[in-house]
Amino acid sequence: MKAIGGPDFADLFAALPVAVLVVDGTGCIVFANAECETLLNLSERAMLGHPLVSVMTPPSQPNARDNHGLAAFDTEIALKRGGKIRVDYIETRVADHPGWHTITLHHAATSRRMGHSADRAAAARAAIGAAAMLAHEIKNPLSGIRGAAQLLSNGKGAEELTTLITTEVDRIAALIDRMQDFTDTRPLKLAPENIYPLLGHARRVALAGFARHVTIEERFDPSLPTVQLDRDAILQVVLNLLKNASEATSEQADARITLATAYRHGMAVAPAPGKPRQRLPIEICVSDNGPGPPADIAEHLFDPFISGKPEGQGLGLALVDKLVRDMGGIIQFAREGAPPMTVFRILLPRGDA
Numbered sequence: 001m002k003a004i005g006g007p008d009f010a011d012l013f014a015a016l017p018v019a020v021l022v023v024d025g026t027g028c029i030v031f032a033n034a035e036c037e038t039l040l041n042l043s044e045r046a047m048l049g050h051p052l053v054s055v056m057t058p059p060s061q062p063n064a065r066d067n068h069g070l071a072a073f074d075t076e077i078a079l080k081r082g083g084k085i086r087v088d089y090i091e092t093r094v095a096d097h098p099g100w101h102t103i104t105l106h107h108a109a110t111s112r113r114m115g116h117s118a119d120r121a122a123a124a125r126a127a128i129g130a131a132a133m134l135a136h137e138i139k140n141p142l143s144g145i146r147g148a149a150q151l152l153s154n155g156k157g158a159e160e161l162t163t164l165i166t167t168e169v170d171r172i173a174a175l176i177d178r179m180q181d182f183t184d185t186r187p188l189k190l191a192p193e194n195i196y197p198l199l200g201h202a203r204r205v206a207l208a209g210f211a212r213h214v215t216i217e218e219r220f221d222p223s224l225p226t227v228q229l230d231r232d233a234i235l236q237v238v239l240n241l242l243k244n245a246s247e248a249t250s251e252q253a254d255a256r257i258t259l260a261t262a263y264r265h266g267m268a269v270a271p272a273p274g275k276p277r278q279r280l281p282i283e284i285c286v287s288d289n290g291p292g293p294p295a296d297i298a299e300h301l302f303d304p305f306i307s308g309k310p311e312g313q314g315l316g317l318a319l320v321d322k323l324v325r326d327m328g329g330i331i332q333f334a335r336e337g338a339p340p341m342t343v344f345r346i347l348l349p350r351g352d353a
Contacts, residue, residue, distance in 0.1 A: 016267040018104050020086075025099030039087075039105055040079060041337045052103075055080055059089050076129050077105075084339035149250045173199065188230035192351025195227045195234075195284065198258060202238040204287050211246040211257065219260040226351030233323045237331075240320050241286040241344050248290030248342060258287040258341075266348060269330060280329055280347040287343045292335050301333050324348075 011030065013020055019039040022031035028051055034043040040055065041046075054081050059072035062313055070091040076084050085107045094100035143239065152162045203216050245330060249255035261284055269276040302321040324331045329348035336343050 004062050017264055019104060019314065021052070021103040021105075022094075023049075023052050023101055023103065025097070027053070027099075029055065036105065039085065040094070042081065047067075048295040053080075058091070058103075079338055081338045083264050083340045085336060086334075115131070137248075188233050188323075190228055190230055190327060192226035193229055193231060193234075195224065195261065195282070196233060198234055198240060199261070199284070202235055202242060203259060206242040206246065207241060214246050214257050215257045216242070216248055217256065218256060219263050221263055224263055224282065226263075228349045228351045229327050230323075233327060237320050237323050237346065238286065240316050243343075244316065245286055245288035245290065245342070248292070249288050252290060254289065256289045257283070260285040260287065264347070278349060280349055282348040282350060283344055284346040284348070286346075287341045288335075289339070289341055292340070292342045303330070335338075 012032050013022075016033055017035060019036035020033045021029055024030050028049055029047045029155045032047050042055065044266055052058065056077050059070070059075045059077070070089070074086060076086050077089065078084050085105075090104045090106070092102050092104075094102060124193070139180070149213045152165075183304055184340055199218075199220075203218070204234075206214075207216060238259075242259075243348075246255075248259065261282070264281050264283050267281050267283075268279045302317050321331055326344055327348060329346060332345045334343045334345065335341070
């Protein structure tokens, strides 16, 4: 069907920034748009003509289906090819076509991360106060302790002990430095930038150091416009995510990280309750094939002092979240695909908006 003088409606479905499936009266798939292919990690050609249940297991809710269809929010969908996705599943009947219905799949990670944005900001403010106090109370005495340890090292028999003291003091000082980064409330210097030289620099730094054991693939949208960002902040964000991904894949025989960009039409969020929605069409993804974080902390990864690492302080991702928000964007976490990948998705405004 085609509107007079307009595009074919299939073309309109294809351009939607939401995953869409159309199922006929026999329960078979007759259409899947590009977003659906990406979300399910399956081509439309592989889905056409096959029953919906051969692709995914729809949510089961007694008495939920009626003339208005079915809606299941933040529900886990099992994919027949393996793996699971968490989505908002909305099924709507097609008028005058008995048995036909459309299915839209909204990635639930988006709504969860947006819904928690205000809570995360409040938690971050509390942590900023705690970190500022800790930095003030501890860092000054540390310089005196280090000086005393260096003086003791001139004596006999104390070298091993003073080396240990110096090493531990340096380690604590490094932690305080990280906390001071987190307390920095100065506005960032935002400007329109070409993202690709910055991503290329971050990739080279990673491969020359902490990510030597990993393959870092690039999947870039060549038509991406300029991005509104702070150069130092985005480098710090991407390097932090690449380092986390590198550590997460350290036990993988086929360790792989993917650095990707995309343009998401129609992506907009409200930065705070009562504030107008802002367009955030620029997507930067850092993905890895590691095992992902423990399930009990997955919903709190961006909260300060939460870490899945035995030696972690839980400040890295909290700082990443703060920097992305300071650039007017949001960051999301998800486990996606088959086999599942850990995905950190950054959404930022255009530079020419």
